[in-house]
Amino acid sequence: MITQENFKEKAGQVVEWIDHYFKRLRELPVKSTVKPREVYDRIPAQAPLQGEDVGAILDDMDSIILPGITHWQHPSFHAYFPANSSYESLLGEMATAAIGAQCMVWETSPAAAELEERMTEWMASAAGLPDGFKGVIQDSASSATLVAILTARERATQFTSNFDGVPQGLRVYCSSEAHSSIEKGVGVAGIGRNNLVKIATDAAQRMSPEALEKAICDDLAKGLKPVCVVAAMGTTGTLAIDPLTEIAAICAKYNVWLHVDAAFAGTAMLLPEYRHICRGIEQADSLVFNPHKWMFVNFDCSLYFVKDTSLLIRTFDILPEYLKTATHGTVNDYRDWGIPLGRRFRALKLWFVLRGFGLEGIRQRLREQITLNEYFAAQVAQSDELLLLKPAFLGFTLFRAKADDDAVSEKLLQAINASGKIYLSHTKVDGRFAIRFHATQTYVQKEDIDKAVDTLQYFSKQTGL
Numbered sequence: 001m002i003t004q005e006n007f008k009e010k011a012g013q014v015v016e017w018i019d020h021y022f023k024r025l026r027e028l029p030v031k032s033t034v035k036p037r038e039v040y041d042r043i044p045a046q047a048p049l050q051g052e053d054v055g056a057i058l059d060d061m062d063s064i065i066l067p068g069i070t071h072w073q074h075p076s077f078h079a080y081f082p083a084n085s086s087y088e089s090l091l092g093e094m095a096t097a098a099i100g101a102q103c104m105v106w107e108t109s110p111a112a113a114e115l116e117e118r119m120t121e122w123m124a125s126a127a128g129l130p131d132g133f134k135g136v137i138q139d140s141a142s143s144a145t146l147v148a149i150l151t152a153r154e155r156a157t158q159f160t161s162n163f164d165g166v167p168q169g170l171r172v173y174c175s176s177e178a179h180s181s182i183e184k185g186v187g188v189a190g191i192g193r194n195n196l197v198k199i200a201t202d203a204a205q206r207m208s209p210e211a212l213e214k215a216i217c218d219d220l221a222k223g224l225k226p227v228c229v230v231a232a233m234g235t236t237g238t239l240a241i242d243p244l245t246e247i248a249a250i251c252a253k254y255n256v257w258l259h260v261d262a263a264f265a266g267t268a269m270l271l272p273e274y275r276h277i278c279r280g281i282e283q284a285d286s287l288v289f290n291p292h293k294w295m296f297v298n299f300d301c302s303l304y305f306v307k308d309t310s311l312l313i314r315t316f317d318i319l320p321e322y323l324k325t326a327t328h329g330t331v332n333d334y335r336d337w338g339i340p341l342g343r344r345f346r347a348l349k350l351w352f353v354l355r356g357f358g359l360e361g362i363r364q365r366l367r368e369q370i371t372l373n374e375y376f377a378a379q380v381a382q383s384d385e386l387l388l389l390k391p392a393f394l395g396f397t398l399f400r401a402k403a404d405d406d407a408v409s410e411k412l413l414q415a416i417n418a419s420g421k422i423y424l425s426h427t428k429v430d431g432r433f434a435i436r437f438h439a440t441q442t443y444v445q446k447e448d449i450d451k452a453v454d455t456l457q458y459f460s461k462q463t464g465l
Contacts, residue, residue: 001051010054017058018090022073026448029420030074032067039068070423075441075448079425081236081264084442086296092352093298096345103343105323106331113332116347119354123291123303126359127269130282133305136337137346141263142181144288144304145230147312147338149182149189151286152228152257154315162315166190169224173197173215175207175242177235179261191227205238205429207231209246216254228257233278233289234265237427237436239396241265244280252283260287263302267294268394270363294395295362296442297353301346304338312337365442369395372449373439379453385460389429395440398429401460406433415459422452 002010042064072083103112120135138144149172153161156170170191174182176198187193197219200211216226229251231242244260251258260281266289268274281287286306291297306312317336319328335341357365377392380399389398401409410433413426425436439449 002054013054013058017061025071025074026076028066028071028074030071030076030423031417031420032070033418033420034068039064073441073443074423075444076422076451077441078437078439078452079423080436080438081293082438082440082442083292083299084294084296084440085298086353086357086442088353088356089296089298089349091356092349095352096348099345099348101345103345104335104341105325105333106327107325109345110331112343112345112347113334115351116334117332119347119350120303120305122354123350124305127266127289128272128275128278129269129287129305132282132307133287134307134309135303135305136332136334137350138288138302138304138338139300139344139346140302141179141261141288141290142185143339144286144302145179145181145259145261146185146188147304147316148230148257148259148286148288148306149185149191149228150339151306151312151315152259153189153191155257155311156225156227159314161190169195170227171195171197171216171219171224172228172230173199173212173226173256174230175199175201175205175232175235175240177201177205177207177237177240178230178232179236179263182230182261201240205235205240207242207247209243209250212247213250213253216250216256220254226254226256228259230259230261231284233260233262233281234394237434238390238398238429239265239393241277244278244284246280248280248283251285257286258284260284262287262289264290264293265394266303267291267366270295270359271366274394291350291353294366294440295353296357296365297350300344301350309337366395369440369444372444372446373397373437375446376437376439376449376452380456383457383460386456389434395438397437397439398427398434399437400432400434409433409435412456412459415462416455419455419459421455 071077073085101109101112103109106113116137124133124135138147153170157167172186172191172195183193183196186196197215199207199215202208219226229247231244231247233241248258265277269278286304288302288304290302292299292301313336316338334343373395374392377388377397380386380397381388385402386399387402389400401412413424413435417423427434427436
């Protein structure tokens with residue numbers, strides 16, 4: 001058992017394990033190769049009756065757990081969107097776990113509420129958001145988007161849905177390229193997934209404003225009620241940026257809530273030279289982006305900004321006797337700004353990262369990764385076997401095999417991921433198989449990009465491209 005007397009010694013063993021883990025990451029296969037139930041079958045069927053030493057637990061970490069881990073912090077992790085950590089964030093997370101606060105209202109830990117308020121102000125300023133947006137930290141963009149949909153639903157129904165149930169005929173709109181969490185959120189919100197209208201996109205996979213307005217007008221003519229539009233600032237498949245200015249004008253015209261999902265690409269707003277991607281954001285009702293994707297903050301830490309906090313709070317506020325406090329209404333009780341009552345002290349690790357890196361340190365690292373991605377895309381463009389599908393954008397590149405058969409690109413991806421050397425993911429663009437690449441892992445270097453290029457070249461030849 002760990003006691004106050006031996007805690008420092010035992011904790012030191014864990015810190016040594018973490019240090020060794022980071023130092024050997026490049027030597028580990030980036031993607032787990034275990035078979036289903038392999039880890040499960042190595043774990044005893046019953047919990048131990050007696051306490052075990054930390055050393056024994058760490059031994060099993062190496063022999064049982066690590067083989068079943070896909071290493072998201074590996075410099076050769078180029079799949080999906082990143083879920084980046086950093087040494088600074090890790091230290092903040094350790095302090096958060098040590099404090100162990102449940103930060104549901106101001107009185108349960110005033111510093112947690114007030115640090116969260118200040119951190120969202122820091123981030124709004126750093127990202128160049130216009131005045132009027134107020135922020136709160138949610139667990140994920142999925143939750144933040146659900147919060148936006150619920151608030152839009154309540155506004156559209158004069159706050160009756162929470163009491164009487166959701167009426168039929170409410171409609172939500174997003175592009176056909178938007179994230180699946182929107183469809184899930186519409187279902188959870190009681191609006192119904194069949195009432196999510198997926199709007200056609202243009203040749204660049206951006207939502208068509210003309211198609212959006214037509215869909216809204218068609219629904220109004222049928223007696224349906226448009227509630228919310230979710231625009232993407234960086235779609236999952238291709239990182240397309242929906243035309244916010246035009247979409248916002250349509251939302252204003254028909255009094256529809258506009259939520260902007262900028263989960264990954266929103267971090268680019270920290271770079272003044274990329275602020276053009278959020279042109280029109282001042283007309284949005286809400287916005288989400290994730291420091292836990294591309295800003296070196298441990299998952300989970302999602303920033304949700306909203307213009308009218310009174311609508312947000314009215315949607316979620318419920319005050320039983322045991323939560324009544326003398327300060328209610330004079331401070332931010334963040335339990336009223338989202339779905340769960342219980343809340344982690346997420347602002348602390350964000351504070352550690354912002355202070356540890358400094359804004360200029362973060363910006364420098366983002367620019368370095370954008371440059372590394374451009375370098376990777378240039379190598380793909382020069383390849384005889386690969387086809388670059390879009391110009392490099394932020395930390396993202398999209399490509400496929402030049403062979404006309406999609407099965408060739410799919411076979412290439414499977415061979416690469418099975419090797420454990422690098423990890424990539426895929427999407428479909430205009431119905432065709434495409435491979436996604438990110439150069440955005442926190443500590444990625446040119447040597448890691450060269451490794452990715454070499455791996456692609458090797459397996460392109462092995463698969464007969």
